[in-house]
Amino acid sequence: MTNEALAQLYTQYGALVHRRCRTLLGSDADANDALQETFMRVQRYPPTDVAALLPWLYGVASRVCFDHLAVRRRAQPTASRVLGRLKELMGGVTRGSAEEKLCLGAELARLDETTREMALLHWLDGLTQEEVAARTGYSRKTVGVKLKGAEALLRAAFGAEAVGGAT
Numbered sequence: 001m002t003n004e005a006l007a008q009l010y011t012q013y014g015a016l017v018h019r020r021c022r023t024l025l026g027s028d029a030d031a032n033d034a035l036q037e038t039f040m041r042v043q044r045y046p047p048t049d050v051a052a053l054l055p056w057l058y059g060v061a062s063r064v065c066f067d068h069l070a071v072r073r074r075a076q077p078t079a080s081r082v083l084g085r086l087k088e089l090m091g092g093v094t095r096g097s098a099e100e101k102l103c104l105g106a107e108l109a110r111l112d113e114t115t116r117e118m119a120l121l122h123w124l125d126g127l128t129q130e131e132v133a134a135r136t137g138y139s140r141k142t143v144g145v146k147l148k149g150a151e152a153l154l155r156a157a158f159g160a161e162a163v164g165g166a167t
Contacts, residue, residue: 001046
């Protein structure tokens, strides 16, 4: 990929990718780092046969953010790690009381890391189960089962309105 093509891609989608990174990481400084890393990866591994660039970029950015979160998690003591993870999970929630956000964070923290990643890709990014399967390397059936389990957990905790749509 040429520098001009990368610059055009950054100009067109940089703000959206930054917002996605900010949502996942919870801080502007970390989001700036993740944005830079995302476009460095794009330059190293340019897209081939990608029908829609924005969802593809969201996928790259999500993986970068998950990598940052894994490093952060390993570097923190356990108590700080749990509190920090709850803050990260609550960062994307804009409606509801602080108590509801805390409860949502606690419920999402109960999910295993793979299921949480699938849930974020599906419900936050709006990817289909097939797209989530392609991004995570699991079968579509496995993605469906994990999303159904996550949805059941959230519905039990918050009622029928907990999840914005059927998986």
